[in-house]
Amino acid sequence: MPKRVTIADVAAHAGVSHMTVSRVINGANAVSEGTRQRVQAAIDDLGYRPSGIARSLATQRTRTLGVVVPDVSNPFFSDIVLGVEHVAYAANYNVFLCNTEEDPERELSVLHSLEEKQVEGLILCSSRLDDKDLDLALRNHPATVLINRRLPQPDVSAVLVDYELGARLLVEHIVQAGRRNLAFLAGPSASQSRVWRESGYSKALAAADLPPRPARVRSCAPSVAGGQEAARALLSEYPEIDALLCYNDLVAVGALQAAAALGRRLPDDVAVTGFDDIALAALVTPPLTTCRVPRYELGVQAMKLLWQHINGDSSSPALITIPPELVIRASTPSPAT
Amino acid sequence: MPKRVTIADVAAHAGVSHMTVSRVINGANAVSEGTRQRVQAAIDDLGYRPSGIARSLATQRTRTLGVVVPDVSNPFFSDIVLGVEHVAYAANYNVFLCNTEEDPERELSVLHSLEEKQVEGLILCSSRLDDKDLDLALRNHPATVLINRRLPQPDVSAVLVDYELGARLLVEHIVQAGRRNLAFLAGPSASQSRVWRESGYSKALAAADLPPRPARVRSCAPSVAGGQEAARALLSEYPEIDALLCYNDLVAVGALQAAAALGRRLPDDVAVTGFDDIALAALVTPPLTTCRVPRYELGVQAMKLLWQHINGDSSSPALITIPPELVIRASTPSPAT
DNA sequence: CTGTTAGCGCTTTCAC
């Protein structure tokens, strides 16, 4: 390993003190043009690159952030990460990406390791920690923005999706299309976003003077397989069902497949809606009516908020709620029908 | 900002020297059980967390890695990142994730910033830099593993996919199914992996005694839209085409759509194949025959290789080639047909 | 404009 070239090497090479070199690399103006050039030449000659570590220790700033997600390979989160990283790059920050793999222990562990790494800020998506543990784990972090999760008492900023609104838009659309026998493939029972979506579903049902039918709300894994299974069961038990609202697009694709396998015509016999609008949604047959969640934008907003906190512009916590948008495709009949 | 608690605070609290605290947090055995417990109590009391920055400066180890991809929101790369991060986590490393957004300038810039951050290793996917720039940019990095990219002269390890084999498997499958009029939607002309795939295509064509027909090799954007456009053009110009081999699954989905729009039956009139086997491939109509690239595995292998280099177990560079696997679905006729 | 002196919070080395 060729020993790293340090500021002292550059200083010697240029015949100045290391302080002058420091000034040059930091763009301080208090350096004469002549020496600046000499130092710069030495830097180039030696291929010197300042040590971020030493710098961070001296300045107490790391220009480093942590982003924690359950699983980057999930397009929902990878889009968020992209948005965060894009803004972070522009602000000259590097981001540590950590996957929790849905494991609370691991989530705590990465939160601790990010603390040791001295991240200046943290963006935490869909935390699986309970309020108490989460609060504790964030206590030592200088700045945090939560995505898709709120913390009640303590003052932590968050960027949220208005899932309740989304569910309502979807139900209204379905009801306007003449459907009366809705069912809800509700996703994992522990999920916070499920609660929001389910609440929107119930409220919209009530607003449309339709009876709540708890039996037609069915938990399922948030996957194609989960959707298939739940849809098959529901359609068999309640053949009169004419619309399946799904937790997310993957579940909806499963529902699509199950309905087709049972000989139901789509959307004439059964309408299906998804949620999120991942790339897949537009590409299945029939294309999915869904509710678009602007994931990249979520990441961007979260990062901008974090940026403000880091810079103390707005030390007071903020709650940003982002409205999702109805996207009508062929898996639901048009209202005219 | 509540001042960070340092090793000195813990030492004072426990009534020992900071050296003893250091020993405790590093699990050194040369500490009596009694003082160890007293120190541990102080650590817990104060919620002390050692500064990774200070540690890194003293030890010259950061336990930090860099992963550079064109775009995390592309499932191809997010799966790789997941594999890398999984192994890195187990090895107690944190990873900086950087997107180049396909911009060589930005790629250079993140490579430099990772250098300043003192990453101990680097995994670089599908670099868009030319050999010279790439070589230069890696020169100061202590350990690097390339994915989907080779560097000729200098000794840099790489994990590669045998795209040529994959293309050959696909062509053989198509030819066995009785198709003779193949065309190739070849993807972006600058891409290295396109070169490999195209070479496999040509060789397999020759092996099957089919004439090379350069006009039926068409560049296209690596997206659904790109595939639609190219397929529409090819099928219009050469109505006799009975099989479309596509650069990747997205292009294939576009081809599927274009063929259907032109009234072609799938796969009876036109067979279509993809590449990669992203989730989408199994879910479109008809499901895509494709070639599975084990992306998570790519990430895992790359990280294991990097790990070896970091630990000097194997300082000599290695080239790992991973074979893709034919996945037959309904977008191609069965060989019996 | 430039250099000197102190740290940043930890580990390494060597005494005791």
Next chain:
DNA sequence: GTGAAAGCGCTAACAG
């Protein structure tokens, strides 16, 4: 077993 001293590579604060 424990501690004192020095230093990792840089910047802050002051001197000249």
